Amino acid sequence: MEVVVGRIGKPHGLRGEVTVDVRTDEPESRFAPRTALRAQPPQDSASRLTSLTVSRSRWHQGVLLVTFEEVPDRDAAEAVRGTVLHATLSPADAPKDPDEFYDHQLIGLSAYDEAGTRLGEVTTVVHGSAQDLLGIRALDGRDTLVPFVAALVPEVDVEAGRVVIADRPGLVAPFPDEKTDA
Template sequence: METIEVVVARIGKPHGLRGEVTVDVRTDEPERRFVRGAQLRAEAPKGSAFPHRRLTVERARWHQQTLLLTFAELADRTAAETARGVVLHATIGLEDTPDDPDEYYDHQLIGLAAHDLDGTHLGTVEGLLHGGAQDLLVIRALDRRETLVPFVAALVPEVDLAGGRVVIADRPGLVAPLPDED
């Protein structure tokens, strides 16, 4: 089975004295990624002396709007403080799909052909930008320009993974302007 790594969180400040930390969640599936026993690759910030390459989830709980995690390797507040800024990665199979049929992993979308509502080829999905308000599809247009399309149902009404395409609605900027005729 082929696998890839996806970023699922970034560790914030310690919470309490027993090694619990706050995390900035970067996954739509925290209940799936932060189960007891889950092994996550730890990517420390440049210049950090954080000693662990992997962290094992012992406990996950929500406190108001914040996810708190306890890791086997972080026994106390001092150890938790050294983890601040560490980015956590989960390994998933390429054939894995999100629980919600209207959600997609980045790797499922990258490489899909982008077409308009009439079926005209517009370009290729080259990536995604994850923002606070919404995600953006990065489309490489046929003239090689990079264009951003908000990844919302009104503008991307169809994602056809089996057919290898996405449908883009109402994005005239994706079509290269015709050269002026004299």
């Protein structure tokens, strides 16, 4: 299984160093020297690199700067701009806390209410500064966001492929005071 760990930003300096928009909770291990990452260049990119190996990484004013073995200079750094970086997960990479999940574990789970009625499916996870949100596509096709907190999502069972959503009026049917055009 692969997860996205970052996206290459603009070059920094002349020697191939790039900024990385970090998308992992473990940047120190994901961007450690000699780590190989699968590279997914943007569609309009001239870069044909499919793998990048970290040469070194460092933090500078809150921004992760990474040098890759395959990117020797500023021109090469500009060519890989926008490349999405993927890491392969091993069983040892599984979250240690049973209440922590990777996005790919949640997306695709069926959503049920506390009575066992199917509500829809988890389609996305939105990471916010205050809390994460689960994007749920209701059975009627409407999309809604549910704060991913224990009070509103009391149960996540990845193995059974389900999450339980509590107290979300309007997820199953329009709000009682909503007017519908008929």
